[in-house]
Structures are given as structure tokens and as C-alpha cells.
Amino acid sequence: MESSLSYESGHDLNLKATELRLGLPGTADEAPEKQFFPTKRTSSEMINSALDSDNADRETCAPPAKAQVVGWPPVQSYRKNCFQPKKAEPDSSGNFVKVSMDGAPYLRKIDLKVYNSYSDLLKALETMFKCTIGVYSEGEGYNGSDHAPTYEDKDGDWMLVGDVPWEMFVNSCKRMRIMKGSDAKGLGCL
Amino acid sequence: MDPKRMRKLGELLDSSESTPLSPFPDEVLEAVLSLVKSHKDRSSVSLVCKDWYNAERYTRSHVFIGNCYSVSPDIVGWRFPRIRSVTLKGKPRFSDFNLVPENWGADVHHWLVVFSRVYPFLEELRLKRMTVTDESLELLANSFPNFKALSLLSCDGFSTNGLAAIASHCKNLTELDIQENGMEDKGGGWLSCFPEDFKSLEVLNFASLHSNRLLLRAPQLTELGTGNFQQELTMHQFADLQFAFSKCKNLQSLSGLWEALFLYLPAIYPACGSLTFLNLSCATLESDELAMLLSYCPNLRRLWVLDTVKDKGLEGVGSTCPLLEELRVFPEDPQDLDINHGVTESGLISVSRGCRKLIYVLYFCRKMTNAAVATVVQNCPDFTHFRLCIMNPGQPDYLTNEPFDEAFGAVVKTCSKLQRLSVSGLLTDLTFEYIGKYAKNLEILSVAFAGSSDWGMECVLGGCPKLRKLEIRDCPFGNVALLSGLEKYESMRSLWMSACNVTLNGCKLLATKMPRLNVEKGCSSFCSHIVKMNICWFHIRHRKPLKDVGFGCDSNN
Numbered sequence: 128m129e130s131s132l133s134y135e136s137g138h139d140l141n142l143k144a145t146e147l148r149l150g151l152p153g154t155a156d157e158a159p160e161k162q163f164f165p166t167k168r169t170s171s172e173m174i175n176s177a178l179d180s181d182n183a184d185r186e187t188c189a190p191p192a193k194a195q196v197v198g199w200p201p202v203q204s205y206r207k208n209c210f211q212p213k214k215a216e217p218d219s220s221g222n223f224v225k226v227s228m229d230g231a232p233y234l235r236k237i238d239l240k241v242y243n244s245y246s247d248l249l250k251a252l253e254t255m256f257k258c259t260i261g262v263y264s265e266g267e268g269y270n271g272s273d274h275a276p277t278y279e280d281k282d283g284d285w286m287l288v289g290d291v292p293w294e295m296f297v298n299s300c301k302r303m304r305i306m307k308g309s310d311a312k313g314l315g316c317l
Numbered sequence: 318m319d320p321k322r323m324r325k326l327g328e329l330l331d332s333s334e335s336t337p338l339s340p341f342p343d344e345v346l347e348a349v350l351s352l353v354k355s356h357k358d359r360s361s362v363s364l365v366c367k368d369w370y371n372a373e374r375y376t377r378s379h380v381f382i383g384n385c386y387s388v389s390p391d392i393v394g395w396r397f398p399r400i401r402s403v404t405l406k407g408k409p410r411f412s413d414f415n416l417v418p419e420n421w422g423a424d425v426h427h428w429l430v431v432f433s434r435v436y437p438f439l440e441e442l443r444l445k446r447m448t449v450t451d452e453s454l455e456l457l458a459n460s461f462p463n464f465k466a467l468s469l470l471s472c473d474g475f476s477t478n479g480l481a482a483i484a485s486h487c488k489n490l491t492e493l494d495i496q497e498n499g500m501e502d503k504g505g506g507w508l509s510c511f512p513e514d515f516k517s518l519e520v521l522n523f524a525s526l527h528s529n530r531l532l533l534r535a536p537q538l539t540e541l542g543t544g545n546f547q548q549e550l551t552m553h554q555f556a557d558l559q560f561a562f563s564k565c566k567n568l569q570s571l572s573g574l575w576e577a578l579f580l581y582l583p584a585i586y587p588a589c590g591s592l593t594f595l596n597l598s599c600a601t602l603e604s605d606e607l608a609m610l611l612s613y614c615p616n617l618r619r620l621w622v623l624d625t626v627k628d629k630g631l632e633g634v635g636s637t638c639p640l641l642e643e644l645r646v647f648p649e650d651p652q653d654l655d656i657n658h659g660v661t662e663s664g665l666i667s668v669s670r671g672c673r674k675l676i677y678v679l680y681f682c683r684k685m686t687n688a689a690v691a692t693v694v695q696n697c698p699d700f701t702h703f704r705l706c707i708m709n710p711g712q713p714d715y716l717t718n719e720p721f722d723e724a725f726g727a728v729v730k731t732c733s734k735l736q737r738l739s740v741s742g743l744l745t746d747l748t749f750e751y752i753g754k755y756a757k758n759l760e761i762l763s764v765a766f767a768g769s770s771d772w773g774m775e776c777v778l779g780g781c782p783k784l785r786k787l788e789i790r791d792c793p794f795g796n797v798a799l800l801s802g803l804e805k806y807e808s809m810r811s812l813w814m815s816a817c818n819v820t821l822n823g824c825k826l827l828a829t830k831m832p833r834l835n836v837e838k839g840c841s842s843f844c845s846h847i848v849k850m851n852i853c854w855f856h857i858r859h860r861k862p863l864k865d866v867g868f869g870c871d872s873n874n
Binding site: 196197198199200201202203204205206302 | 411413414415416471497498499598599603647648651681706708710763765766790791
């Protein structure tokens with residue numbers, strides 16, 4: 128068995144004329160078996176870099192870079208078309224968020240980019256959910272109405288709608304919940 | 318016994334020309350053999366003697382072909398004249414992940430042409446990883462008047478036009494299962510090709526389609542997979558939905574792009590009581606949304622979710638699904654590098670604490686520890702399928718920075734019934750020593766970015782007595798390892814190696830030493846990132862492939 132391994136080194140060129148070539152047309156000059164050595168990391172490289180590096184350094188570890196690893200992670204390609212990706216680019220169309228209201232058996236999905244201001248948004252919500260939300264006041268939230276609109280931001284915190292400037296809200300809102308007025312009293316400007 | 322009879326009996330037994338004493342008339346033998354269902358048992362039966370071979374041939378109603386290149390349809394048609402149901406598989410599994418070039422082959426058309434001639438009474442066809450064109454679907458729809466069940470899993474090459482043909486012409490359809498396919502969606506019009514009240518339909522799964530119509534006028538439904546709904550329903554449509562679901566008392570399996578349906582959950586609740594399988598793997602649910610839904614599904618055995626539910630969502634699974642046997646957690650964004658997204662080891666631990674009947678797990682995560690895996694298998698020692706994908710290649714235990722050798726060691730030592738294992742993360746040869754030594758029932762092993770040297774693969778090939786399929790990518794295993802398995806390959810079905818250290822000459826040598834193997838090796842660049850993959854792939858015990866096998870050249874055989 129060992130002697131036959133010498134096939135690899137010396138004999139390749141001699142066999143080229145009769146070599147079974149399985150490559151695509153036009154790749155005649157590349158011996159297939161050479162191709163992955165430049166891109167392969169030795170096992171010790173893999174272990175050392177994994178042990179040393181901080182997670183943030185992953186991308187500088189060694190080729191192939193993350194983005195270039197074909198078929199990894201092993202998720203079937205059809206799944207990528209399944210759903211709308213959550214991370215919307217700034218210029219892309221729409222920022223859809225789910226809106227629920229306490230006591231209502233259904234959710235809605237709205238596109239925040241369609242609205243220009245808080246008052247636009249709140250009016251739309253009142254129509255959609257057939258409720259009154261009232262007017263936001265900085266000191267007291269939504270006093271005087273039955274419902275208070277809240278939202279979950281990128282950090283996972285639940286905030287009162289209106290606490291931050293409109294643009295910041297649109298960019299950080301992940302989903303909304305229209306709470307019963309009494310429940311929302313705990314939130315609100317601090 | 319009277320001596321005359323004894324002598325006659327003796328003569329019979331001594332007679333050299335008769336087959337071994339077979340006192341059963343053919344009709345009896347055939348009646349008995351009709352009851353044998355397992356194709357492994359049937360293979361054994363066919364080897365007993367010529368009479369049994371023939372009796373088995375005539376009584377087989379379902380044929381399973383694990384590799385469409387292993388035999389020609391003409392031979393199948395000749396040998397088994399009374400087939401009603403066919404299962405046919407084509408491409409290697411890694412074709413799911415774009416590792417197999419397009420036009421590799423596995424086209425079903427020729428099979429259908431032959432079947433339309435030899436099996437006019439065909440009732441069921443199940444295809445996995447085959448290329449299926451609309452033309453083929455039309456041929457299918459028009460050739461078999463008794464056709465009842467079509468299942469297409471991970472196939473490609475067809476569009477909704479082909480499905481329209483099926484819906485229009487297959488009047489006796491009970492099952493239409495189209496999942497995970499690379500299919501062209503030309504709109505939901507095909508659904509309206511079904512008759513208005515489709516009483517015979519029991520299984521309808523088209524979870525991967527984008528369609529704006531919901532077909533629920535089929536009260537016998539036991540399985541339903543819906544298309545995507547982006548638009549909201551009017552109150553009238555909502556009421557329709559509620560009514561339709563209230564009629565589905567037999568629903569056992571529900572899957573689909575649940576986003577929009579979730580908006581109207583109360584309509585679905587009446588149908589959830591009987592659910593045993595819930596596939597939410599295309600719905601970006603949060604943990605509380607999942608919890609709400611699960612509270613209506615007390616009989617759940619199998620659950621597929623996205624990692625948007627996070628560890629908190631999985632805690633909920635652990636506490637509300639005591640009967641759960643299978644859990645699959647898919648990544649919402651596989652390319653996302655942020656280690657704090659998705660699920661972690663603690664989600665898996667929570668599930669293992671609450672779901673003691675868990676036997677199947679597929680878990681995509683960005684963080685894991687050796688201790689966590691050990692705890693999980695302590696809680697659930699009956700795993701038959703353990704597939705862990707730590708998404709960053711070569712990543713170690715994030716607490717100790719060690720390889721995951723001990724994690725997978727714990728899996729194979731504790732889970733004696735393990736049939737399928739996928740490993741990931743930083744692994745040395747020690748992992749494979751453990752696997753070779755302890756995984757006595759392992760049949761399928763998938764390895765990526767792991768191992769230190771040839772020794773790792775040699776350990777697996779030298780152990781694992783029941784190994785059937787081995788898939789390896791991006792590992793430092795070379796010709797020595799490849800050639801160490803010659804004896805092992807006799808009992809295996811297939812081996813895949815890509816981006817390893819195996820060379821063309823190594824494959825040639827393998828093919829020389831094992832002439833019954835069909836060894837393919839290819840190099841191709843099929844994406845713009847130009848990752849050239851060296852692929853060595855073979856099936857065992859197979860004949861020369863048909864001419865349309867890809868890679869553009871002869872294979873050794």
C-alpha cells in the first residue's frame with residue numbers, strides 16, 4: 128500500500144496524457160489534486176488560531192474567509208427564500224414590525240417607513256385597532272386614554288412610544304404592543 | 318411411521334435434482350410473502366432459493382432504490398412486475414448545500430417513461446434529491462389513472478406548472494407532499510386546479526411555496542403545509558379560515574410560513590389539539606409567541622423552529638412539551654457572525670431537562686460547551702439522532718477553549734442507540750477514536766472542519782460496525798485514510814469526501830482495488846467565490862452509471 132502512494136509525487140506528469148480527466152473543459156492545465164493545498168489550513172493552524180483568537184478575530188484567522196465557505200453552515204438553500212430577513216438595510220423598502228394589542232386576538236404587521244411622524248403612526252393604530260390612544264406628553268405618557276403604545280427596541284427593552292426622536296424610533300423598533308393604560312404606567316419617561 | 322413412507326421421504330430428501338424441500342404450493346408461499354414489508358427482509362427472502370426469489374418478485378409491491386444509478390428502470394420493471402409504489406433517491410446529500418455541480422444527473426424522466434409502460438397501475442412515487450421537470454410531472458399526471466401519492470423532497474427542476482398538471486389530472490390523490498425543493502414558483506394558480514371539495518386529500522404539504530391561496534376544503538387532512546401569506550385577511554376571510562380549521566379534526570401535522578397565520582391564531586387553535594408535528598422553521602417567532610402557540614398543542618412529538626425563539630423560547634418548549642421526541646432548531650441568519658444571536662447551550666439544556674423522551678435533535682448554535690453536551694445526554698440517553706452544528710468552523714468550547722472531543726465522547730458513550738451523528742466545532746482525532754470505539758449502532762456520520770490527521774478517519778473506518786454513510790468535508794484526511802477503509806466499504810453504502818487531502822491518484826487506486834465501486838472525482842468551480850472543491854464520492858456495489866452522469870467523463874468501475 129505504501130509504495131503505491133508514490134503515485135502522487137513523481138508519476139503525475141507522465142500520466143497526464145492518459146490521465147482520466149474529470150475536470151470541466153478548459154481546466155486542462157490544472158492538476159486537480161493541487162488545488163486545495165493553498166486554501167487548506169493545516170490542522171495545527173486551525174487549532175492554534177482557534178485557541179488564540181478572540182471571537183472578533185475570527186474573520187482574520189485564515190482562508191477561506193467566512194463568506195467564502197460554500198455550503199456552510201449546512202442549511203438548505205431553499206430556506207433562504209423562506210422569509211423576509213429581519214435585518215433591513217437602511218435604504219431598503221419597508222421596516223415591518225408586528226403590532227399586538229392586549230385583549231385583541233390578532234396581530235398586525237405595519238411598515239414604519241410609511242409614516243412620517245408619531246402622530247401619523249398613532250392615528251393609524253387607533254384606526255386599525257379601534258381604540259383611543261391619545262396624545263403623548265413628556266411628563267405623563269399617555270394619561271387620559273385607555274391604551275398606551277409601547278415598543279421593544281434593539282436591546283430588548285420595552286419603551287413607551289414617543290420617548291425618543293422619531294427617526295431613532297423607526298430604526299430601533301423591533302415590535303410594538305399596545306398595552307392597557309394601567310399596565311403602561313410603569314414605563315414612561317424617567 | 319411405516320417403512321415404505323419413510324423410504325419415500327428419504328428418497329425425497331436425498332434427491333439431488335429437487336430444490337430443498339418446499340412443501341408449500343406457490344400460492345401459499347406468495348400469500349405469506351405478501352405480508353413481508355421490509356425491503357431488507359425481502360432481500361433476504363429472495364436469496365433463499367429460486368422458488369423464493371420468484372415468489373418474492375411477484376409479491377413485492379413497493380420498491381426502494383437508494384441510488385438511482387444502481388440499477389436501470391428496465392431491470393426493475395422486469396424483476397418486479399407488480400409494483401404499486403416506488404421510492405427513488407438520487408444525488409448525494411451534500412447537494413443540498415451546493416457542493417454538487419448542477420447537471421450532475423439524477424433525472425427521473427427516463428424512469429417515468431419506463432414505468433408508464435410497465436406499471437400502469439402505479440399509485441405512489443416518492444423522490445428525494447432527483448431532478449424533476451414539469452414535463453416529467455405532466456407525464457406522471459397523465460400516465461397513471463390510479464395515482465394516489467406524490468412526495469418530492471429536496472428535488473429541483475420543476476415549477477408550479479408541473480404541480481398544476483398533478484392537481485388537474487390525479488383524481489384519486491390522497492397525498493401531495495412537496496418539501497424543501499428548489500422549485501420555481503409561478504404563482505398560486507395551481508391550487509385552483511384541485512376540485513372544489515377534495516375529500517380524498519389527506520396530506521398536503523407545500524411549505525416552501527409562496528402562494529396566496531389557502532386550500533382548506535379538505536376535511537380529511539391529516540397533514541397540512543401552507544404557503545406564505547403576506548397579506549392580511551379580511552374579517553370574512555378570517556371567519557372562513559376559522560370555519561375551515563374547525564373542520565380539521567384529524568390534523569396531525571402542520572407546517573408553513575406561519576407569520577401571517579399567526580396573526581389569526583385563535584382560528585387555528587381548534588385544530589391544534591391533535592397536532593403531533595409542528596414545523597415553524599420558516600417563521601420568525603419570538604419566545605412569547607412560541608409559548609402561546611405551544612400551549613394549544615399538548616400532543617406535540619416533533620417541533621421545528623427558528624433560533625429567533627432564543628433560549629427563552631426553548632425553556633418554554635422544555636416546560637410545555639413533555640412528549641417531545643424530536644427538536645430541530647434552524648438558524649434564521651446562518652451568515653450572522655454575532656455570537657450572541659440565536660440559541661446557546663443553555664437552550665438545549667432546558668429542553669433536555671423537560672423533554673426526557675427526546676431522541677432526535679438538530680441544533681444550530683454559535684456557542685456550546687463540553688459540559689452542556691454531557692448534561693444533555695445524561696438527561697436524554699436515548700438519542701438515535703444527534704446533529705449538532707456549531708456554526709463557526711473549528712470553534713472551541715467557549716468557556717474552557719478546549720476542543721469538543723469530550724462532548725462527542727459523552728454522546729457516543731452514553732447514547733448506545735445512536736444511529737446518526739453530525740459533529741462540529743474544534744475537534745481532534747480523539748473525537749474519532751471515541752466514535753470508532755463506542756458508536757456501535759452508528760450508521761450515518763457527518764464531519765466538517767475537524768480532525769488532526771489520517772488517524773481520525775482510520776479510527777472511524779476501523780470501528781463503527783454498522784456504518785453505512787460517511788460524509789466528510791474540509792478535513793485533513795488523505796489517501797492513507799481513504800485506503801484504510803477497503804474492508805469497511807464492502808458494508809457501506811456511500812462515502813463523500815470534499816476539500817480533504819485525497820488526490821486523484823488516491824481515488825484511482827481505490828477504484829483499482831475495489832472494482833465494484835463507482836468512484837467519482839471531480840473538480841469544479843461553481844460559485845463566484847471560486848472555492849475549488851475536490852470531491853471524491855462513491856457508491857458501493859453499483860454498476861456502471863448511465864451516460865448522463867455528470868463530471869463529464871468516465872468513472873472508474
